Amino acid sequence: MNKQWWHDKVAYQIYPKSFCDTNGDGIGDLRGVISKLDYLKELGIDIIWLSPIYQSPFADQGYDISDYYKIDPRFGTMEDLTELIAEAKKRNLSILLDLVVNHCSDEHEWFQKALKDPEGEYGKYFYIRKGRDGKEPTNIRSYFGGSAWERIGDTNLYYLHLFHKKQPDLNWENPVVRGAIYDMINWWLEKGIAGFRIDAIMNIKKALPFHDYAPDRDDGLADCRLMLKENEGVMDFLKEMRDATFKKYNAFTVGEVFNEKKEELNDFIGEDGCFSSIFDFSQTVFGASEKGWYDNQPVTPDDYRKCCFDSQKRAEGIGFLSNIIENHDEPRGVSRYIPEGECSDAAKKMLATLYFLLKGIPFLYQGQEIGMENVPFDSIDQFDDVSTLEEYRVARRNGLSQEQAFEAVKRYSRDNARVPFQWDDSENAGFTKGTPWLMVSPDYQTIHLQRQSADPDSVFSYYKKLIALRKAEEYKDTFVYGQFTPAFEEKERVMAYYRTGNNQRILVIGNFKMAEQEIELDKPYKNILLHNYHTAGGNGTRLLLKGYEVLVLEF
């Protein structure tokens, strides 16, 4: 495998709106990001992914772009971004932007022009179809609920939106649209960004002509994923895009791709793949119910292990997955993967270690490094996210009481990860001097960076050591390129694997349980490279793992 500049990097996702506010309007901004670059450097980060910062009416938190060439004034100016890129470069940090090209905003000029003349040139930028007897062209449902078709004024025409109705889908079949997108991508790469995280990209190819599917809920509609399962030829678009843009810049790209099949992986991330990497979402889709969030199955420690290991095996010899425990669309990893009531600092450090030393590119999501947990919401009014409110309605329609529906959405709400970063214990967790756009989690009094940076035993200090270990000259090659081999799979609630390479053998082993567990090693270890406790139990070849103990051992 040819080495690439991103293989040994550690990445960090910033959700700018909730990161750091410098002008007191309650909204995080680019100057806030600039002010924290030294912090990210100290943590050991190399690549920063910014969730969308483009001009947007914010129907879906900036994932609805009305001008791809402008910075939204909430976040600052183009000068701020130029400065951010330059300041990052000085520190050897690379900036990724979010590429949202399955759809744009209904306020984008393309769509405005399409509305004026749906059958004209700009109408062809979107999917506009005739209704059937005053009803939608087909019965597909959007991800955020309701029909994926929205009527244009009082015409008999409808446009397609797989997400919010303020996010009309762009017509990728139209070469003029694709050309305009590639120009935009190149324009940003010329500006000095290092690449992109690529949003919702599997949605760009529709199965045409549009038709009905068997309804899967009592609204008579069918999940739009059914249509996506049928489509073919998305890879032609993706490879064309790569060749017209990323490739020339040796840019790093990470695709938001769900449920990819083993035989497709090579096309995505192989030597000649369309992306540098794609996220491993196997744990986040595990147990997800088609009925809605309220019906999701929790992920047990053994399920978690299986998801991670299956992904490792799938990608073996092919390329690099990007590993995460959370992002801005998911609840907090520590609240999701550590069983309820067991979420101690030790457990957080264990989960961190287990996913971080897998083969692939580790991504952290803001706040993860201080062990931020799900928010103890206590009312449905506290949610802002469109999908949370829709899932609440779905749960209610399916007969759940208000209380049950609330409990279900509280567990999976995207707002769990979208509340402000907890910098210190001053008002609003030091995020803003004004009124935060979304509530601050009340646990900021105990979970905040300031306290943790002063404490060598904190989750934050542990993350620093973990990142440093992964990047240490002596071990780096093994962690980046070394082979992955599962270990002790017969043991319940033990997650363990070897990474081997260059005459090195490293064991990562965690006890995913409150109770002690015993492990018999094949030979005594040489060295403890990382540990979330101060002393290790057992002796010789016998390991006695305490509750939620994790060890990184060199043989």
Ligand code: TEU
């Ligand atoms: O998410 C794409 C996606 O597939 C979503 O359905 C995701 O599973 C959902 O948000 C869970 O509720 C991307 C972005 O990450 C997300 O924030 C955007 O809302 C979405 O695209 C539309 O741009």
Ligand code: CA
């Ligand atoms: Ca601000």
